[in-house]
Amino acid sequence: MALNGKIAVVTGAAMGIGKAITEILVQNGAKVVLLDVNETAGKALMETLNKQHGQDRTLFVSCNVESEQQIKAAFQKTVETFGGTDILCNNAGILNENEWEKTVSVNLLAVIRVTYLALEHMSKLTGGRGGVIVNTASLAGIGPLPSCPVYTATKHGVIGFTRALAAASTMSGYGIRFNAICPGFAQTDLLSNMNNKLGRFSHLADATTQMVEKLGILNVSEVAAPVLELVTDESKNGEAFMIFPKAKQYVTFPKVSSSG
Numbered sequence: 001m002a003l004n005g006k007i008a009v010v011t012g013a014a015m016g017i018g019k020a021i022t023e024i025l026v027q028n029g030a031k032v033v034l035l036d037v038n039e040t041a042g043k044a045l046m047e048t049l050n051k052q053h054g055q056d057r058t059l060f061v062s063c064n065v066e067s068e069q070q071i072k073a074a075f076q077k078t079v080e081t082f083g084g085t086d087i088l089c090n091n092a093g094i095l096n097e098n099e100w101e102k103t104v105s106v107n108l109l110a111v112i113r114v115t116y117l118a119l120e121h122m123s124k125l126t127g128g129r130g131g132v133i134v135n136t137a138s139l140a141g142i143g144p145l146p147s148c149p150v151y152t153a154t155k156h157g158v159i160g161f162t163r164a165l166a167a168a169s170t171m172s173g174y175g176i177r178f179n180a181i182c183p184g185f186a187q188t189d190l191l192s193n194m195n196n197k198l199g200r201f202s203h204l205a206d207a208t209t210q211m212v213e214k215l216g217i218l219n220v221s222e223v224a225a226p227v228l229e230l231v232t233d234e235s236k237n238g239e240a241f242m243i244f245p246k247a248k249q250y251v252t253f254p255k256v257s258s259s260g
């Protein structure tokens with residue numbers, strides 16, 4: 001299988017899109033370390049996948065991506081258990097326009113934090129094997145979601161960070177590819193109780209519901225399949241991959257410098 005012998009780390013792996021990413025990576029031969037704050041769901045998924053695919057195929061590590069110490073410990077545990085990291089999926093994310101600083105912290109600052117700690121293990125410049133990092137952004141990283149300005153800002157940030165690091169990696173010799181997925185609305189807990197999560201923009205809830213109805217809703221396996229494509233297609237670096245129900249498309253960005 002395409003990912004035999006590869007070790008992946010997935011954040012926000014216990015539920016929703018992260019769970020589907022974990023499943024498709026395991027189904028394609030990878031060993032996967034599941035990081036999440038939800039211990040009950042994370043351990044249950046680990047046990048299910050190990051029963052289906054073999055006892056040493058996954059490991060759940062309780063890890064809040066806002067904690068540098070917990071991320072360091074998680075990568076250490078990954079090295080001790082599986083010998084290194086080849087694939088990182090920065091997927092953990094929240095929607096909360098009320099506690100908007102927390103949204104920035106989990107959706108953007110933690111992506112940067114996890115990536116920098118992963119580089120120490122993955123970069124060829126520091127003894128790693130190289131590999132690929134796939135960040136979960138959103139269509140809200142390409143165009144605005146008016147009811148969620150801070151969420152929109154974090155996802156634009158994730159795409160910018162991904163593209164800049166892709167270019168930096170090529171120029172520096174990390175041996176790591178960096179790509180982002182940009183799904184539309186997907187059927188997960190993130191969409192539940194939407195009105196309560198919009199804060200001062202709750203008056204735009206109906207407009208958001210209309211947008212959901214117009215764009216349609218993805219199931220999580222439709223989001224996970226493009227992740228596998230970005231992981232396995234070695235020609236892809238610095239891509240933002242839009243995922244719609246029944247269609248997917250790489251973003252064509254305007255060329256404004258020689259490095260991007």
Ligand SMILES: NC(=O)C1=CN([C@@H]2O[C@H](COP(=O)(O)OP(=O)(O)OC[C@H]3O[C@@H](n4cnc5c(N)ncnc54)[C@H](O)[C@@H]3O)[C@@H](O)[C@H]2O)C=CC1
Pocket residue numbers: 011012013014015016017018035036037038063064065066091092093094106136137138139182183184185186187188189190191
């Ligand atoms: N559901 C949707 O419509 C879309 C979601 N996304 C993005 O997909 C990613 C995953 O979201 P969903 O699966 O929809 O949400 P979800 O709520 O179903 O799953 C999120 C997972 O992340 C975990 N998590 C949350 N905060 C964490 C933290 N601080 N540390 C570690 N784990 C944490 C949760 O426990 C949960 O298991 C997010 O980055 C989200 O922004 C992108 C586009 C559309």
Ligand SMILES: CCCCCC(=O)/C=C/C=C\C/C=C\C/C=C\CCCC(=O)O
Pocket residue numbers: 095137138139140141142143144145148183184185186190191194208
């Ligand atoms: C209620 C908030 C749900 C947040 C989950 C999420 O990330 C969903 C995003 C869905 C749509 C994104 C919103 C705006 C998209 C705007 C433009 C997309 C451009 C696509 C194109 O064809 O150019």
